[in-house]
């Protein structure tokens with residue numbers, strides 16, 4: 001390729017698509033060429049293709065088709081397959097998103113080729129190295145050149161880790177840009193009061209013990225629960241012979257993963273959300289919907305300090321909080337600074353300058 005001013009985006013998994021869509025579209029307003037590389041970490045239609053369509057992301061220029069595997073297999077496969085592509089494109093800037101394996105693998109390949117990297121959603125820390133995503137976040141932040149931060153804690157974390165201040169930009173949250181833009185298309189057919197449940201973290205769903213805890217939560221919660229089941233969770237429910245136990249619960253409706261607009265509609269209409277996802281903690285804060293997070297920690301503390309999120313300690317704590325919500329005594333929450341739908345606009349202005357200065 002011999003075009004000038006090229007930015008390349010690497011996306012691989014469902015949350016990446018939601019974060020990248022508004023930035024890709026904002027960068028079309030600039031005098032830049034864009035290349036999209038899809039690693040294929042997520043490949044099912046309902047986790048990948050449908051998101052490209054609904055979020056108006058152009059077809060990827062390159063598809064690595066790496067699929068599932070152990071962390072080492074998935075990461076090494078991306079490393080191997082992306083290197084020749086990066087050499088061919090030779091972008092002025094590589095943009096990576098969030099904390100998934102595709103993010104760390106692409107960053108590692110690019111940094112060894114001396115390609116400049118911008119990390120969107122930089123600086124988040126759970127301080128829990130048992131989470132694969134935490135390892136990915138730390139590595140990416142220490143090898144990338146530009147850090148785009150979503151919340152206050154990110155600034156503190158990066159400063160403590162000695163990251164050069166001039167490389168850090170507090171721009172807000174591109175995931176919330178997508179949310180704001182999509183709200184009017186959000187759909188939900190539920191008429192009764194319901195809670196929305198998502199659970200896919202290895203720490204909650206890989207072991208039988210974790211799944212039994214979740215089963216107990218579903219049995220003791222009396223509100224109707226809608227549960228779109230992530231493929232990782234489905235696989236483990238089958239592996240541990242627990243799928244039928246969940247199916248037997250009267251107030252629980254299990255579904256295939258929902259499309260972005262359906263999921264947004266359900267989040268917006270739910271009385272509360274039960275989740276172990278990172279992004280959903282932020283989306284519920286933006287919507288003002290109570291979020292009960294089934295984890296010991298979060299890398300997104302602003303959703304707790306400012307927003308509508310709370311970490312659940314145990315089964316009793318959960319039922320206490322549900323009661324508070326139903327009695328309308330749960331905290332109201334505010335929205336963190338710059339979660340206003342314009343993060344991508346801010347990032348695109350900074351990226352334009354970076355790329356023009358480097359050419």
Ligand code: UD1
Nearest residue numbers: 013014015041042043044047068100101132133231232235
């Ligand atoms: C990945 C991310 C996680 C993110 C999540 C969002 C890492 C380390 N993890 O986890 O941070 O929150 O995506 O969904 O990068 N599968 C399918 N279809 C697919 C993809 C996966 O059926 O398109 C199944 C496979 O059985 C696979 C399992 O889901 O083994 C897990 O997929 P994987 O990409 O390893 O991790 P996620 O749990 O999706």
